[in-house]
Amino acid sequence: xxxYIKYDGIVACRVILQEQLExxxxxxxxxxxxxxxxxxxxxxxxxxxxxxxxxxxxxYIVNNEKSQLIQRIKxxxxxxxxxxxxLPAITISQYLSDKLNLSYGYITNVFTENTYSSIxxxxxxxxxxxxxxxxxxDQLTLTEVSYKLNYSSVAYLSSQFKKVTGLTxxxxxxxxxxxxxxxx
Amino acid sequence: xxxxxxxxxxxxADDDEDDRTFFSEAMMELxxxxxxxxxxxxxxxxxxxxxxxxxxxxxxxLDLNMPYMSGFECLKVIRADVRFKDVSIAIYSTSSSEKxxxxxxxxxxxxxxxxxxxxxxxxxxxxxxxxxxxxxxSSGLNKETFFFSI
Numbered sequence: 015x016x017x018y019i020k021y022d023g024i025v026a027c028r029v030i031l032q033e034q035l036e037x038x039x040x041x042x043x044x045x046x047x048x049x050x051x052x053x054x055x056x057x058x059x060x061x062x063x064x065x066x067x068x069x070x071x072x073x074y075i076v077n078n079e080k081s082q083l084i085q086r087i088k089x090x091x092x093x094x095x096x097x098x099x100x101l102p103a104i105t106i107s108q109y110l111s112d113k114l115n116l117s118y119g120y121i122t123n124v125f126t127e128n129t130y131s132s133i134x135x136x137x138x139x140x141x142x143x144x145x146x147x148x149x150x151x152d153q154l155t156l157t158e159v160s161y162k163l164n165y166s167s168v169a170y171l172s173s174q175f176k177k178v179t180g181l182t183x184x185x186x187x188x189x190x191x192x193x194x195x196x197x198x
Numbered sequence: 199x200x201x202x203x204x205x206x207x208x209x210x211a212d213d214d215e216d217d218r219t220f221f222s223e224a225m226m227e228l229x230x231x232x233x234x235x236x237x238x239x240x241x242x243x244x245x246x247x248x249x250x251x252x253x254x255x256x257x258x259x260l261d262l263n264m265p266y267m268s269g270f271e272c273l274k275v276i277r278a279d280v281r282f283k284d285v286s287i288a289i290y291s292t293s294s295s296e297k298x299x300x301x302x303x304x305x306x307x308x309x310x311x312x313x314x315x316x317x318x319x320x321x322x323x324x325x326x327x328x329x330x331x332x333x334x335x336s337s338g339l340n341k342e343t344f345f346f347s348i
Contacts, residue, residue: 072338088337131333139333146343178330180310180347185300190343192304 016198020151024093027073034067048089084128086114087121088136095140101164106137142178145171149187156183206232206328207253211243211272212261212290217313221259221290224321230328240267244275247282255285257331259311262291262298270302277306286331286344303345308334310347323348 028044035042035050038060043051056064065075076082090113095101102109107118110133114121125133141163148159160171175183208225212218218236225234237243240260244267246252258276260269269289276282288309289302299310309327314320326348334344 129336131329136333136337139330139337139339143339146340150343179345181345186343186345189300189303189345192300193306196304 024097027071030071030073031068034064037067038064040064048085080124080128083114083121083124087125087133090114091133091137091140095137095144095163100162103164106133138174139178142175145175145183146179146186149183150190206230206257206332207255208232208234208257208259208328209237209243209246209255210234210259210290211237211240211264211269212259213239213264214261217261220317220320221324224317224324227321228325228328230325232328239264240269240272244272247276254282256335257286257288257309257328259288259290260307262289262293262302270305273302273305273307284335284341286334286341288327288331299347303347308341308344308346310345312348 031044031050038056040056040060041053043053045051068075076085087110090110091106094106094109110121111118122133125131125136129136131139145159145163148154148162149156154162156171157168160168163171165171165174172183175181175186179186181189210218210221212221218238222234222236225232235246235255237246243258243260260272262269269291273287273289276285276287286308287306288311289298289307290311290313291298292313294312302310309331311323311327314323327346330346333339334341
């Protein structure tokens with residue numbers, strides 16, 4: 015038997031955080047975009063234990079301000095691409111500076127200086143990542159996928175898909191299907 | 199998580215000495231602070247990987263046509279071993295046939311590179327490949343659907 019699973023990574027992550035924090039009796043409030051406010055003092059031992067238990071889920075406590083900001087930028091972009099049924103019509107630069115309350119110039123500078131990628135490139139990769147998921151779920155046509163992700167046309171989605179993966183959307187789907195058959 | 203400052207650990211298996219030199223010189227010129235280890239053929243690489251104490255590479259480049267053990271055979275053996283589940287595999291080949299590309303992807307390769315003849319192009323290709331690979335490692339993207347053909 016083979017089950018196909020649909021999941022929401024952001025919800026799953028919040029549940030894991032909640033469970034682990036409660037297990038160690040840490041009073042907390044989960045804020046948006048990967049921030050947690052802790053109201054009681056946490057012993058070093060508990061902190062280490064929390065870190066270790068979260069690392070198992072590939073969740074890491076970030077403690078440098080710049081990497082924190084980069085993480086928030088990434089989370090905001092991912093949230094924008096995944097949480098909305100259709101991408102918002104406002105420009106991504108506007109969206110980011112509104113959400114993070116910082117100038118877009120500052121945001122792009124920090125991002126480019128500290129990652130191997132520009133924000134624009136990161137956004138393209140994330141959009142194609144979402145497109146891959148939607149293509150594999152097989153419930154929407156490519157035209158519907160391109161509409162959902164705010165591409166002006168299917169042709170534009172296909173060409174960006176090809177640029178990021180080197181494959182056409184249909185070759186991509188064929189390869190994943192073959193891989194799954196092979197694993198059976 | 200790999201941060202910008204950390205080095206990436208890279209392996210390449212290619213039986214052509216010129217291609218190996220070409221590749222390592224391109225890597226050196228990129229100045230990305232990476233550690234590169236070279237292997238003369240697939241068997242050489244597999245012997246190294248069978249040692250349980252090695253530092254896991256982030257990415258390995260496999261030439262397809264090699265004596266003793268081809269890149270395709272290495273790919274199958276490596277993908278059958280859970281120890282290497284987080285390692286990206288890049289096929290580095292003179293062939294650009296659709297069939298080779300698709301077959302290696304189906305068998306678990308993540309990246310397919312048609313060997314460029316030109317040094318500047320090679321540098322750009324390696325840079326693009328390491329960039330996209332780094333994105334997949336650092337941004338929690340789904341490695342099962344990570345394909346990049348260039």
